[in-house]
Amino acid sequence: MRRRKFLAFAGAALAAPFAQKAVAQVQNWPDKPVKLILPYAPGGGTDLIGRPWAEKLTQSFGQQFIIENRGGAGGMIGTEAAAKAAPDGYSFLLTPNATLSVLPSLRKTPYDPKSFLPVGRVGDFVTGFSMHPAVGPKTFKEMIEYAKANPGKLSYGSAGLGTATHLRIEMLKYRAGIDILHVPYRGSADALNDHLPNTVQMMNEINTIPHVKAGKLLLLNINNATRHPDFPDVPTLTECGYANSDVPIWYSLFAPAGTPTPIVAKLNAKILEIANSQEMRERMRSINTVVPAQTPEEVVAYLEEDTARNVELIKATNMKLE
Amino acid sequence: MEIAGLLANLGLGFAVAVSLQNLLWCLAGAVIGTCIGVLPGVGPVATMALLLPVTYLLPAEGALIMLAGIYYGAQYGGSTTAILVNLPGESSSVVTTLDGYQMARQGRAGPALAIAALGSFFAGCVATVAIALAAPPLTRLAQQFTPPDYFSLMTLGLVFAIVLARGSVLKAFGMVFLGMLLGLIGTDVNTGNLRYTFGISDLFDGIGFVPLAMGVFGVAEIIANLTNPERAELASSKLSGLLPTREDMRRSIAPILRGTALGGLLGILPGGGAILASFSAYTLEKKFSRTPEKFGTGMIEGVAAPESANNAAAQTSFIPMLTLGIPSNAVMAMMIGGMMIHGIVPGPQVMEQRPGLFWGMIVSMWFGNLMLIVLNLPLIGIWVRLLLVPYRLLAIAILFFCCIGVYSLNNSANEVLMIAVFGLFGYLLMKLDFEPAPLLLGFLLGPMMEVYMRRTMLLSRGDPWVFLQRPLSLCFLLLAALLLAFVVLPNVRKAREAAFHE
């Protein structure tokens, strides 16, 4: 007994300087540039959200928050790099939910999605199904009727296999019992290029919104729970009769397993602060994004819910990367 | 077209662009871009990504102007190394090596560089005017292209790649096919299946263009030249003047005009037209020339046309980005990123909501081109003198820059190893009298063709006849077939004669 106590003391004494160092680490964090790994090539949707956040975080902490684009393999390469990064609080993953809640169900990923520690949510896209005006249907209801009357005739462009936009159409097809051809593209810009001349009739991305405002495309609905402030007449998916049929596109910051909890908490607090600021809200709104405020624990729960829903959808529709 | 309205817009643009700060940013961008572009391997995308955070601090116009300057600068810098040391820094400079490097070996690097600069400047000016006058109609034209049209256009591009080869047509075919196959190495994006990767994770995303180009062009050339220095040695007696002669200028006029037109049109296609610009222009010149067999030995037309074409395409590739918010390539995607940092949502309203930005950018494009010419013409003297360095030392420098350039792309030493492999492979190809240019062009086009082929088949629900039903697609395929026939038939005839003689 005495020996144990002695060992415990000795252990504590030896550990003390390290513990102090650890505490100091957290207090001084960040004291050198922080890497935000984006698992996609530059210029895509993730950049859209990531860069304003990087700028704001840099301003808030007085340390550089640098975006590192590591695209490839649908997001797997960057996510893997983040999983293997040193958990010292200087590398984070900034990703849409696809890499963590969709991809692992479709293929074998070199990382464990559950190993990541959520830090905070940085943005949800607010958009809905867009339709080219030349096709005919002008509202969501008309689109469903048209699709039922003409199975397989409509086509829909997504940002790629396994992305949230791909799942959105699969979810719609499943819930409404309709047949629409899914055409995968290499990113939303690529899809928009074919959507504008009506090569594909439908899309569900935020880069269509400026074109809707210019009158070139029609917005049929909003997938989110509340209507888009710029489009007060466009109904939500729930109002159209399809509750629980959304596949949210949400972006968040994750830390590799082992990152000290105080650092995660510190960053989360800052994220919440920035997210609630008027300036950030305006900026996010201009790119059709809202930022829900959640604590890390809430993010864990949301991720599990999202994953479960996606797994169910993938199983039900027998979705594969063909 | 209301001229008054156009002039008013240009006036607004000038007012924005000519502010001292914006001119400064333009210059800074052009200088940085040129320096970066000259380093083999480090391209505009990497540079822009590095400098994007710097642009947070600048006002929106300044930031975008600077980024654009970096882009043109890097384009031009890539041509410099292509001509001087046979290193194409970018896909657009591959074709410039064919005649440009030969001219350098003949002591005519100066005229080659000068014509490249002048041709690029002219093309840039014309393209700027085209954007100012006709951005919306050009956009509509581009929107006419559907996936089968893109596929057929690229097939035509592949035929161009075969036609531009100097030597045996069969060998050119072989190189194109091999290049396409090499391009397919990696992950098949549609299915996630791996192709030809042998479990090496560095290959999962395919072979990089830069290590391949550095190896097959640069390193192979070094290996060949090291024990044959008279091939590369540039005795000062051979150095004939830095400026192009009257003759050079006369011969370059038509190619520059044709190259500009062709490149300008191809650049507006968001689906990848710009890649085709330089070698389509080269092939066109070869066809128009009275001495096509001399192409590849140092014809000035073979430098003037592709250089004008790729600069025109580089400028017009801004159009889909400015009018629709659709980036044609990674560089434009970066520009969009830059816009979004400043809260500008790219799309059709940018022209109306931020006319100062829109027209300011267009006018500063012209300034950027002007600055590049002012910067680069005097530098020609320095570049050419560099070639006088004894090859045994120059080779050391070139090899080092290749290695560090490739390394810096992704901080990956493995990519440097790939240069070694491709270098040996490139040397083997040289020994067997294969040309590397069709290999690289096939490498670039192959994967893109596959994407469009699959997309066409998906949209047509499995009907292959759609390739012949779409008028544009049919046109391109017919052109490709005709061109191929022109090139192959004489060879078939020759082969039969040779066989008869046996």
Add this chain to the structure above:
Amino acid sequence: MRMRSSQDIAAGLLLLAFGLAGLWIGADYPMGTAQRPGTGVLPHILSWCLVATGVLIWLKAALAGSPPLSAWAWRPAIMVTLATVAFALLVDRLGLVVSMIVSMTFTALGTPDTRWREYLMFALLMLGLGVGLFIYGLGMPIPALPTGYPWK
């Protein structure tokens, strides 16, 4: 049929080899359907094209002859390859300076007419240029000197 060690015989065989390799390695790639062409469609087509082209070149050479292969530049090939490989292997572990020195020396060994004093001065110049431009000028995250290996 004259079978000499000629350039085009080898050229044809090279392409043939690549084509056959492509077919053999890619034999299992799924071909998909008409509407959804699979992973293996283009590789198969290209491999066959390579085989055909290789055979044609070989035939042409066998029937009509072709120039013989010129001498191989063994020394430069080996040295340049070593130089590149050395750079790749050393730059992360021992820093830019060491990897530059090793790789430049290999290149210099690749040609018989290297003058060593001249090389020394040139190498110093290159070192200065390399470190100055890439590490200080462009801020690349490459260590200049061997850092903490293995004596940290």
